[in-house]
Amino acid sequence: MHRFLLKLSSSSTNPLRNSKFQRLILPSLNLFASGSPPPPSANPYSADSFRKSRAFSSKSRALGVRCISSEAGREAIEYDVVIIGAGPAGLSAAIRLKQLCQEKNTDLSVCVVEKGAEVGGHVISGNVFEPLALDELLPHWRQEQAPIEVAASSDKFWFLTKDRAIPLPSPFDNKGNYIISLSQLVRWLGGKAEELGIEIYPGFSASEVLYNASDEVVGIATKDMGISKDGSKKETFQPGVDIKGRVTLFAEGCRGSLSEKIIKKYKLREEVNAQHQTYALGIKEVWEIDESKHNPGEVIHALGWPLDPKTYGGSFLYHMNDRQVALGLVVALNYKNPFLNPYEEFQKLKHHPAIKRILEGGTVLQYGARTLNEGGFQSIPYPVFPGGAIIGCSAGFLNVPKIKGTHTAMKSGMLAAEAAFGALHEGSNMNTYWDSLRGSWVWKELYAARNYRPAFEYGLIPGLAVSAMEHYVLKGKVPFTLKHGKADHEATDLARKCKPIEYPKPDGVLSFDVPTSLYRSNTNHDHDQPSHLRLKDPKIPEKVNLPEYGAPESRYCPARVYEYVEDEEGKPKLQINAQNCLHCKACDIKDPKQNIEWTVPEGGGGPAYSVM
Amino acid sequence: MKILVAVKRVVDYAVKIRVKPDKTGVDTQNVKMSMNPFCEIALEEALRIKEAGFAKEVVAVSIGPSQCVDTLRTGLAMGADRGIHVEASYSFLPLTIAKILKSLADVENPGLIFLGKQAIDDDCNQTGQMVAALLGWPQATFASKVVLDKDKQSATVDREVDEGLETLSVDLPAVITTDLRLNQPRYATLPNIMKAKSKPIKKMTLEDLKVDIKSDIEIVEVTEPPKRKSGVIVSSVDELIYKLKNEAHVV
Numbered sequence: 001m002h003r004f005l006l007k008l009s010s011s012s013t014n015p016l017r018n019s020k021f022q023r024l025i026l027p028s029l030n031l032f033a034s035g036s037p038p039p040p041s042a043n044p045y046s047a048d049s050f051r052k053s054r055a056f057s058s059k060s061r062a063l064g065v066r067c068i069s070s071e072a073g074r075e076a077i078e079y080d081v082v083i084i085g086a087g088p089a090g091l092s093a094a095i096r097l098k099q100l101c102q103e104k105n106t107d108l109s110v111c112v113v114e115k116g117a118e119v120g121g122h123v124i125s126g127n128v129f130e131p132l133a134l135d136e137l138l139p140h141w142r143q144e145q146a147p148i149e150v151a152a153s154s155d156k157f158w159f160l161t162k163d164r165a166i167p168l169p170s171p172f173d174n175k176g177n178y179i180i181s182l183s184q185l186v187r188w189l190g191g192k193a194e195e196l197g198i199e200i201y202p203g204f205s206a207s208e209v210l211y212n213a214s215d216e217v218v219g220i221a222t223k224d225m226g227i228s229k230d231g232s233k234k235e236t237f238q239p240g241v242d243i244k245g246r247v248t249l250f251a252e253g254c255r256g257s258l259s260e261k262i263i264k265k266y267k268l269r270e271e272v273n274a275q276h277q278t279y280a281l282g283i284k285e286v287w288e289i290d291e292s293k294h295n296p297g298e299v300i301h302a303l304g305w306p307l308d309p310k311t312y313g314g315s316f317l318y319h320m321n322d323r324q325v326a327l328g329l330v331v332a333l334n335y336k337n338p339f340l341n342p343y344e345e346f347q348k349l350k351h352h353p354a355i356k357r358i359l360e361g362g363t364v365l366q367y368g369a370r371t372l373n374e375g376g377f378q379s380i381p382y383p384v385f386p387g388g389a390i391i392g393c394s395a396g397f398l399n400v401p402k403i404k405g406t407h408t409a410m411k412s413g414m415l416a417a418e419a420a421f422g423a424l425h426e427g428s429n430m431n432t433y434w435d436s437l438r439g440s441w442v443w444k445e446l447y448a449a450r451n452y453r454p455a456f457e458y459g460l461i462p463g464l465a466v467s468a469m470e471h472y473v474l475k476g477k478v479p480f481t482l483k484h485g486k487a488d489h490e491a492t493d494l495a496r497k498c499k500p501i502e503y504p505k506p507d508g509v510l511s512f513d514v515p516t517s518l519y520r521s522n523t524n525h526d527h528d529q530p531s532h533l534r535l536k537d538p539k540i541p542e543k544v545n546l547p548e549y550g551a552p553e554s555r556y557c558p559a560r561v562y563e564y565v566e567d568e569e570g571k572p573k574l575q576i577n578a579q580n581c582l583h584c585k586a587c588d589i590k591d592p593k594q595n596i597e598w599t600v601p602e603g604g605g606g607p608a609y610s611v612m
Numbered sequence: 613m614k615i616l617v618a619v620k621r622v623v624d625y626a627v628k629i630r631v632k633p634d635k636t637g638v639d640t641q642n643v644k645m646s647m648n649p650f651c652e653i654a655l656e657e658a659l660r661i662k663e664a665g666f667a668k669e670v671v672a673v674s675i676g677p678s679q680c681v682d683t684l685r686t687g688l689a690m691g692a693d694r695g696i697h698v699e700a701s702y703s704f705l706p707l708t709i710a711k712i713l714k715s716l717a718d719v720e721n722p723g724l725i726f727l728g729k730q731a732i733d734d735d736c737n738q739t740g741q742m743v744a745a746l747l748g749w750p751q752a753t754f755a756s757k758v759v760l761d762k763d764k765q766s767a768t769v770d771r772e773v774d775e776g777l778e779t780l781s782v783d784l785p786a787v788i789t790t791d792l793r794l795n796q797p798r799y800a801t802l803p804n805i806m807k808a809k810s811k812p813i814k815k816m817t818l819e820d821l822k823v824d825i826k827s828d829i830e831i832v833e834v835t836e837p838p839k840r841k842s843g844v845i846v847s848s849v850d851e852l853i854y855k856l857k858n859e860a861h862v863v
Contacts, residue, residue, distance in 0.1 A: 075803050117624075117645055184642065204802055225799045241802045359842035365630070522644065566640070608627060610642040 016577035047406065074221070079111040081420055082219050084206045084258060085113035087123055088182070088406050089392025090251030091189040092137055093413035093420075098196040099137075100421040108424060110198045111243060115583075117604040119190035122253075122583055124284060124612035125182035126153055126316055126326060127405060128174050128299055132441070133410035138192065147184040150321050152177045153297030158354065160305040160315075165354035171401065171471050174299050179318045179326070180453035181286075182406060183609045203602035209258050217387030219244035220258065225602050228528050246428065247420040250389035251413060253587040254279065254371050255597055259394035268390075276487045277375040277396055278453070280313060281586045283292050283346045283558050284328035284369065284515075286320075286611050289362035294323045295605040301403075306348040309460040311335045312374075312453070315349055316403075317358065324365065324611065325358065330403075332374060332456075333590050334491040337498040338552040343369075344503035347511035351504075352560045359510055367520040368612050369558035369584045372405065373398045377450035378484060383412075383437070384419075384430045399445055401452040401467065408442045412610075415440060448476030457485040474574030492592050495550035512562040513604055518580055523559065525605035531578040532601035533561065533587065540595040541574035549592050556586050582607050613667045613723035613784070615658040617692065618713055619651040619674050621683040635833050638733070647683050652690075652729025652797040654790040657758055658726045659691045659798070666760045669693045671720060675700050675712055688808035689800035695813035701748065706734075708808040708825050710742035716746055722785065724767070729789040731755050733760060740789035751780040754791040776850035 081097055084089045094110050101107050116122035129148065134141055141148065152174035158165040190200055207223035219242060226237035250259045255277075263269060269276070300317040307313045312332035319325050329346040350359060373379070373396040380397070383390045391413045398405030419433035437443055452470055456463030470476065485491065506512045525532075535541065545551050546564060551574075553562035559580040567573040583606045588598035623638070624646040630648055632639045645798035647655075658670045671685035673696040674680040698712055717725060729739035737753075744751035746801075752758075752769035756777065758766045764783075771778045772791050800808075818825055846852045856863040 017758050077803065077806070117646075121644065199806075201802055201805065203800075222802060225801075236798050238799045238801050243802075363630070520628050522624070522627045608624065608644040610644065 013233070019270045022211070027480075033100055035275050049417075055388060064568040065084075074239050074396055076110075076244055077107075077241060079245045079249045080108040080245060080424055081110045082243050083110065083112045083249045083251055084220055085251035085253060085256070085392070085394075086116075086119045086190055086193075086200055086202065087186055087251055087253055087392060087409070088189070089394075089413035090249065091119075091186065091413070092133065093249050093251065093391055093408040094198045094200075095137060095196060096200060096414040096417035097421055098193075100418065102423075104421075104425065106425060108421070111245070112193070112198060112200045113201065113204045113206055113220070113243060114202040115603050116602055116606060117203050117608060118187070119200060120183040120185075120187035120610070121426050121608045122606055123186045124282075124370045124607075125167065125185040125608050126282075126284070126318065126328065126403065127180050127182040127185075127406060128318060129178045129180045129182070129185070130176075130402075130404055130407040131178065131409040133414065137410065137414060138142050142193075146188050148178045148180050150179045150296045150319070152299050153295075155300060156298070156300040158300065158302040158304075160302045160354070161325075162305055162353060163353060165302065165352070170301070171467060172299070172301060179297065179320050181320065181326075181611045183612045196564045202383075203604040204241075205603040206252075207240065207600050209261060211387075211535075215386065217248050217262070217385060219248055220414050223600055223602055227530060229530055231530060234528065245388070248426055249413075249416055249589040250388065250390045251392045251409075251419065252394045254373050254393040254396070255373045255588055256390075256394035257585075257600060259371055259390050260588075262329060262385055262390065263381050263489075266385045268383070268385065271382035272380070274381050275375065275378040275484050277373055277379040278332070278334060278484050278490055279371045279586075279589050280330045280332045280374050281342050281369060281371050281556065281558070281584065282328055282330045283342055284326060284612060285367050285520075286365045287325050287327060287359055287362045288323050289325055289358060290360070290364055291323055293361075294325070295319050296321050303460075303464075305352065307331065307344045309473065310338065311337075312460075312463070315355075317355065325362075326612075327355070327359070330372070333371065333488040333556075333586065336493045337490055337501070338371055338492050338495050338549045339498055339500045339501060339555065341501065341555040343430040343514060343517075343558045344501075344555075346583065348504070351507075356510060358467050364512070364517075364520055366522075366609060366611055367517040368609050369442050369582050369586075371585045371589060373399050374453050375484060376400050376453060377446040378454070378481060380446070382434065383416075384434055389416045389419070389430055389433050390603075397442055399449050401449050401471070402445075405589075408445065411442050412437065413438060415442075424536065450476060451478065451482045454482035488589050489592055489594055492549055492552060492590070494548055498550075500550070514558070518559055518582075521559075521582060522608035522610075523580060523582055523606060524608075525579045525581065525601050526586075527579055529602050531576050532599050533576050533581065534599055535577050536595050536597060540593050540608075542572065544593055545574075545591070546572060553587055554592060555594065556590050558582060558584060558586070561588070594612075614669045614671060614720060614721040615667045615724045615726060616713075616717060616720055617651070617655045617659060617670060617672050617687070617720050617726045618709075618728075618739070619655060619672050619683055619687050620648040620728070621645050621674060622648045622731055625732055626648060631811075631834055635835055636733050637831070637834050640665060645679065645683075645805045648728050648729060648731045648733075650732070650790055650792070652728075653691060653792070653794050654726040654728050654788075655687055655690055655836055656795045656797040657755075657788075658724070658779055659807055660795065661724070661758070661760060662691075664760075666762055667723070671696060671722070673698065673713070673716060675709055676703060677701060682711075684813050685805075685816055686800055688811040688813075689805040690798055691804070692811075694811055696816060698816050698818065698820065700825075702809045704825065705827055705829055706738035707742055708734045708823070708827060709737050709739050710746055711825075712818070712821055713739070714746040715823050717743070719821075722739045723765075725749075727787070727789045729791050740787050744787035747785075747787070749785055749787050751787040751789075753779050753789040756791050756793045758788060759795070770849050772842045782837045803855055 155170040157170035206220035222240040331342040392409035397408035422428040455466035624644040672692040757770035757793040
């Protein structure tokens with residue numbers, strides 16, 4: 001029923017990736033279930049058989065398979081379009097929908113649910129913003145007090161050694177781009193969205209996908225609130241709410257928890273022969289520095305130290321306004337040495353003389369971390385499923401050599417909105433989203449950029465060489481597409497094969513310990529709730545992660561969620577400090593046995609970024 | 613009976629604050645704001661009293677800039693019937709707030725005024741007491757339990773005091789300020805948030821209420837507390853006594 005794509009072979013390694021290639025697409029499923037409904041008892045997902053087969057409990061909900069009207073005590077609210085995630089992609093989609101409604105003199109009800117306590121609260125990004133998509137979405141943003149003020153004025157590129165910063169010709173050209181806080185831009189977009197009548201509900205996390213009897217997505221359910229750590233209902237218990245949409249768009253950002261479930265369920269990567277997604281972990285601070293050192297518009301990128309030549313990654317330092325600078329380190333998560341600690345590498349970076357002299361005398365305003373996509377073109381799944389689509393980083397449109405994903409995320413949201421509008425208003429179907437993506441500048445850009453990152457599989461020097469070739473000569477116009485290496489979680493070597501890394505102690509001025517940094521992310525969760533970080537097999541951390549891999553989760557987690565403490569018998573035991581979680585998803589990605597599953601906690605928890 | 617609940621919009625309790633470089637106050641730009649936790653408890657108690665049948669209406673009031681409307685909407689989503697927003701461009705000190713609340717009480721005639729015991733931004737713990745004094749009403753502060761008696765028109769309140777618990781009986785109308793252990797505030801559910809959009813919020817100005825806002829207090833400077841110095845490990849009792857005598861000058 002879902003095999004609505006026919007794969008045709010061709011000469012090149014990745015036939016479906018060639019945008020000029022004509023692919024035969026069978027007439028797809030109508031957006032709504034067609035034909036007569038199956039007899040109630042035969043369908044495994046029907047309400048009757050569900051009730052008969054298991055006693056209703058909150059555990060059965062966790063399976064993510066529910067029928068619409070079976071639950072007593074859960075209200076259902078219906079919209080035309082439901083969007084999960086009030087980030088750049090989600091809000092752009094919502095705004096575009098309402099714009100189309102205005103153009104065609106009609107209306108659609110649009111609801112956006114957001115797990116952060118405020119719109120923008122979970123948004124963190126470099127960010128040197130390319131306004132291409134925003135110019136299309138809201139052409140008058142310059143006259144509407146958008147928080148986009150600092151134009152990029154210079155592009156510096158350094159190769160760092162322990163003591164020196166060697167300037168290199170910059171591969172970036174940020175003329176026309178702006179240094180912004182994406183958190184603030186998203187907040188502004190949220191205001192614009194509300195003006196258009198879009199209902200945005202921050203503080204509500206989508207914990208389940210809702211399916212109908214034909215296995216189509218019909219919406220999401222928000223998480224029950226007020227469940228105690230032991231699973232019992234507290235005095236303040238409130239059941240979640242079913243939010244149903246004729247179209248559901250997932251805009252959860254990189255490694256979205258529900259998006260990943262959808263991709264697996266509908267085999268969306270297999271549909272188009274896409275590779276697995278690859279990721280990096282970005283750790284960032286915003287500093288307020290000395291006036292004399294502040295140069296608004298200055299953009300600095302650096303490679304090399306503190307990372308070793310086998311680990312892909314780099315650092316950035318952008319001068320915003322108000323004496324603020326954004327500083328960060330991005331580490332690809334396919335690093336081999338399980339003793340690598342990205343957070344500590346970031347602390348080392350700040351002591352580099354070239355960075356230190358900018359930060360000295362300043363104070364840290366905020367800290368945060370988030371994973372980002374590096375898979376690019378090769379990893380884009382088929383983004384349409386029965387009942388909706390996936391937009392933004394949940395699908396993965398980040399342009400790795402540019403290190404920009406905001407403009408492509410926004411554009412993907414806009415294209416999905418146009419497809420949704422067509423499906424709801426004009427009777428076409430959501431597959432037009434895929435077609436319009438492939439005909440858009442998003443596709444062109446990502447196709448041209450596709451070989452930069454995979455080249456680094458061969459090492460830093462080959463990677464740089466290919467990057468130079470691509471940048472100056474080839475620009476993606478080669479007949480081959482390089483493949484990614486192993487999946488990030490498979491790339492970790494065994495601990496006994498690797499050398500432990502000694503990290504210096506924080507000095508409390510430039511470098512800090514994790515609790516101090518975490519405090520600056522304004523992270524909080526209600527303590528008395530079940531841990532949102534689920535272990536598929538609770539024995540694996542002590543049986544595998546610790547002895548075989550040296551407990552990498554205690555090192556890559558930028559929030560010190562995972563700690564090994566001694567139990568009563570003196571044996572090491574994993575302790576999960578779920579309350580610290582920054583919602584970065586590194587654990588979901590990097591756990592060697594994929595034993596850790598990141599699920600949403602109660603809405604409103606997590607970091608509260610305001611200038612990130 | 614009507615219950616008036618005063619709710620304050622403050623910096624969220626989990627946010628790391630910092631002092632503005634010009635030392636005029638705390639930086640509240642781009643900072644997450646929420647309803648004061650003690651005000652949430654006050655509102656929750658008022659709602660429970662209404663649900664028990666002792667009150668007909670719960671009115672939430674907030675004094676401050678236009679964003680206070682967001683705080684009122686949260687209160688309405690929790691279950692308040694209507695809101696009053698008193699427009700004020702900067703934050704007032706407790707005496708001014710108390711005067712405003714007194715004016716409102718004269719207009720609304722509530723049987724009970726609930727407030728949080730203190731706001732987490734200034735920790736003043738004064739407004740409730742001042743309102744009661746201005747109105748000449750009895751007050752029960754730091755309430756950890758409130759039981760109403762409809763016939764006697766009084767409330768029996770357990771107060772958390774330094775020596776333990778004190779039980780007071782206050783005749784209504786009265787002012788009650790709430791402490792942490794009084795109740796667990798309810799979540800604002802999505803359907804209630806949606807319903808709250810249509811509940812009325814009345815805007816009032818200081819001129820409407822005829823309140824004199826001239827403050828007797830001027831904030832001169834706000835600075836961070838001095839950084840905690842690291843401790844020193846001494847090697848013997850004698851060295852400790854020496855340091856206490858000659859360095860700390862406390863012996």
